[in-house]
Amino acid sequence: MWPVDCIEAKRDGKVLPAEAIFRFINDYTCGRIADYQAAAWLMAVYLRGMNDAETAALTRAMAESGDTVDLSPVGGIKVDKHSTGGIADTTTLVVAPLVAAAGVKVAKMSGRGLGFTGGTIDKLESIPGFRTVLGKDEFFRQVNDLGIAVIGQSADLAPADKLLYALRDATGTIESIPLIAASIMSKKLAAGADAIILDVKYGDGAFMKTVEKAKELAQTMVRIGKAAGRPTIAVITSMNAPLGMAIGNSLEVDEAVAALSGRGGRRLMEVVPEIGAQMLMAAGKAASVTAGKTVLDRLVKNGAGLEKFRRFVAAQGGDTAWIGVHPLTRAEKIHTVRAEASGYITAVQGGEMGRIAMESGAGRARKEDTVDRHVGIALHKELYDSVAAGEPLCTLYLKENADGDVLGRRCLACFETADELPPEREPVVAAVITE
Ligand code: URA
Ligand code: CA
DSSP states (O other): OOHHHHHHHHHTTOOOOHHHHHHHHHHHHTTOSOHHHHHHHHHHHHHHOOOHHHHHHHHHHHHTTSBOOOOTTSOSOOEEEEESOOSSOOHHHHHHHHHHHTTOOEEEEEOOOSBSSOOHHHHHTTSTTOOOOOOHHHHHHHHHHHSEEEEEOOTTBSHHHHHHHHHHHHHTOOOOHHHHHHHHHHHHHHTTOSEEEEEEEESTTSSBOSHHHHHHHHHHHHHHHHHTTOOEEEEEEEOSSOSSSEESHHHHHHHHHHHHTTOOOTTHHHHHHHHHHHHHHHTTSOSSHHHHHHHHHHHHHTSHHHHHHHHHHHHTTOOOTTTTTSOOOOOSEEEEEEOSSOEEEEEEOHHHHHHHHHHTTSSBSSTTOOOOTTOEEEESOOTTOEEOTTOEEEEEEEOTTSOHHHHHHHHHTTEEEESSOOSSOOOSEEEEEOO
């Protein structure tokens, strides 16, 4: 099929054969199809959708558009973990050392990405000396010896996704379930893991605003994984309030250390054991979710997870003297936001807090933006906590030229308080999707 035939077929709601999808993606990646044709095709997909076979073909075509990683030098079942993007989402930095301490080989390639804060790689780079570039041999040796290595992903991983995402961003075609599912899963398939655990977010601060939409996205990704022979499980979690208590790169590393030391926030520590236990099961290291959670709990209590984190940081050249001693460097300019009334916190608007952190320099609105690793927001209260008038709700760490009063007022407006807790409280983990 010629490009225009593909566009017309999708425009008219027809099903595209896999070969047509492969050729379209391949030709676009090689520059043989113009942006305006690809953009028109994306809009047709956005409006008409795709069936499972089309979505699986699109995902594979994108996965095979560049480098694919061969993790076979690492023994055992390799499990990858991915979050669709949240606020105060430090899960990876807590889960990865914990499951590594339980014997799972974590060979992770992480992106920088767009968003409210940097990606896992940006966060790790807030540790002085930490190297996110390792040679192939060094990477595999570290995973085999220590059980964990995290490096920046190859620039040529799923290049079709980079091109298509930029077009989608400029043409109003981001919020499409098959396009999001193919985008995420193409990178996961190219990264080479045997099994994939997804944390699919819903709510105010997420791509998917409702549980139903998040489930639909999760089911689509689980089916793509199955079709590609990579068992995939999705945990659906709420992003109606920040997950952890830190939004910002160095702040989130500090929070990961706190969580590994047994001082994790309530919401974060609802998600960590769920994701971690799913990873242990996928790797054949636990017989049930309950058994997996018991193992992870022990590894927090006996310090083995924190010790794995320390060795992982040291192996990649990072300073470890601060761990358990003092926090990482934070911006010197601070502004504390205090509660105006006593009561219970009944809402924390995560999306707006994420935007405030991003505008303060913690994240990237565009891919060429640089991330300031020392700015962000430290929360002192979580959703459903009680608070007394005058108590600190959060502390902003700001660049010298930021207006603390303005940003502080915006943060204060993110918190809602009431005299009583609501009778129905939303759990963080809404569902686990296995098929
Ligand atoms: N994250 C991705 O990687 N791709 C999307 O399309 C949406 C979220
Ligand atoms: Ca993130």
